Each structure stands twice: as C-alpha cells, then as structure tokens.
Amino acid sequence: MKIALFSDIHANLPALEAFFTDMETRKPDAVYCLGDLVGYNIWPNEVINEIRKRGIPTIAGNYDYGVGRNSDECGCMYKSDEDKAMGVQSIAYTNQTIHEDERMYLRTLPAHLQLEFQLNKGSLFLLMVHGSPRKINEYLFEDRDEKSMLRILENAHADLLFFGHTHKPYHRIFEYEKEGKQAYRHAINLGSVGKPKDGDARGCYVMLTINEESSIHEKESIQVEFIRFDYDIETAAKAVEESTLPNAYADMLRKGY
Secondary structure (H helix, E strand, C coil): CEEEEECCCCCCHHHHHHHHHHHHHHCCCEEEECCCCCCCCCCHHHHHHHHHHCCCCECCCHHHHHHHCCCCCCCCCCCCHHHHHHHHHHHHHHHHHCCHHHHHHHHCCCCCEEEEEEECCEEEEEEECCCCCCCCCCCCCCCCCHHHHHHHHHHCCCCEEEECCCCCCEEEEEEEEECCEEEEEEEEECCCCCCCCCCCCCEEEEEEECCCCCECCEHHHCEEEEEEECCCHHHHHHHHHCCCCCCHHHHHHHHCC
8 A cells, every 4th residue: 555645734735736747657546645735825715625635635734723713823843033933924925825725624633543454464553643653743863862752652652653843854663562573653744845945845744654564573565655855946936026925934945054
C-alpha cells in the first residue's frame, strides 16, 4: 500500500496544485493532510476547497485551529518581535479573507488520525498529528533528544508518527525492545508543501509504502520517500507582494526559509 501524506500548505495555491499533479502520477492508495491549510498567502478559501472537493482526510494545524475560532493567535513560535509583528498581520489578513463556510470547516477538523494495520507479522499503528501527540503547536525538531522522542512515541502508542509544523523534513528511527525482540519506532516530519524552511524552495511531501510483511521488528520493511516538486514560486511570491501581507513572506518562498 502506498500512502501520500502532506502538510503545511499555508494558502499557497500554486504549490498545492503542483503537489496534486505530482502526487496523482504516483497513484497512491490513500492520501492524508496534516493541517495548516491557511496563513501567509492569499488563497485560504481556494486551498481549503481543493482539499474538500477531493475528500482528503485532514487534521487541524495550529493555524487552522486559530482561524477556525477567529482568533488573533496562531500558536506560532517567533524568534523576534519583527517576526511576531508579521505573524499578527498574517493571521489578521487570513481572518479577513476567509469565508464563513470555510472557517467552520477548519473549526471542525479533528486533532489527529490513527490507523491500525493488521499485517502478517502483527499490528502496525500509524498516528498522524500536526505538531506532536501532546500539543498541536509543539515543535518536534530533528535534533530533539532521542530519549524524549522515544518517550513521546511510546506514550502515543505510535509505531509510525507522522507530523509537520516545523516545515523541515526528516525521518528518524528509534530502536527499543519489545517482548525480548528488537523493534523500531519511526518519526517522520513531512516538511511543507507551501512554505518550506529547509533551504529548498520546492514543495515537499512523503510517500509511505507498507506491505503485508511490514513489521515493527524490521525497519527496512517500512519505506518512507521524501518527494520534492517544483511549482510556480514567483506567482506565489508576487501574490504576497501585491497583498497587504509582509513582503518578507515572498522572500521566504523564494529562498525556502
């Protein structure tokens, strides 16, 4: 089974359209969205409706949670007062732009999704969250202490934990012992479709492949592929510059930070 997972579109319609074009050529068996549909660009309604019309199971990101409640807080982490001031502009713009039906859709999104696969060699539990299993806006960066990450995975009963929020993709595998046998848990950050921050301006998503022999005891039996795709960055960047949003967000799109 091939499962496409994506996150953090942030109202970037050109990126979302390019993602769908790329993803559909790969013919996944299932598709899931891990939230943050809105914020930072001019197309919150269009992005929401592209996902809705495809019936893609979607969870709430921290930005979706805030906008869904018409809040002036997005639950973001800011490095400076300047970043915070820009963030205030962004969520204000989104709250002014979004339609009421689309706002209510965001408000009713679930906090997480869990799947259980019953395979030949036992069950495999897959958990999808936005930030972390503990909090919608907790950042799970790649350099987080191994013991801390493993504890989060164990407490969430997750063999495979998929999340976004940091906009920086990675796949970490943690070894532990279960019933006297070596076993593995996987933490996979999807990166971002519409606002990458890892220095690569292309959009990013994940294709997970599992089969009937996939097992927590065989780490290579679970395949995680990070897929980068090109999109019309200039159209997205110029849309920011032609709006009341901070021009810095356009530069971020061009440079992937």
